[in-house]
Amino acid sequence: MNQITRNKFVLIVVALSANWGCSNSSTTSPEMTIKGSVTVNGKRITGGRISFEPVNDDDSTKEPKARVAEIDKNGSYTLQTLVGKNRVVAEGKGIPDNKSTILVYPGRENFPIPLVTTPSKTR
Secondary structure, X not given: XXXXXXXXXXXXXXXXXXHOOOOOOOOOOOEEEEEEEEEEOOEEOOOEEEEEEEEOOOOXXXXXXOEEEEXXXXXXEEEEEEOEEEEEEEEOOOOOOOOEEEEXXXXXXXXXXXXXXXXXXXX
């Protein structure tokens, strides 16, 4: 084993050892920063709010409660939420009623929210 490989191996072992025994099965999932844009019928909205509410596998709400971010004039948002299932709701002028579930996971930080309006039925 060359010196660089040995140093990497030692660093990994030390990092893993430092966390050994520090985990608690009752702790929440890790957090991560995510971003995206909200569109309605393919057009970016120009304001509003978006919430990501962490949920369990049975769709019951996890602690902490929903994370909320403002949707800027370009239709973009950035917020920090828990890794795992999140119930997502966007609200604001011109945004149709909506609710979806998104799986937030490491390695993906961009979560676009495409919404569509349903034509109203006239009688």
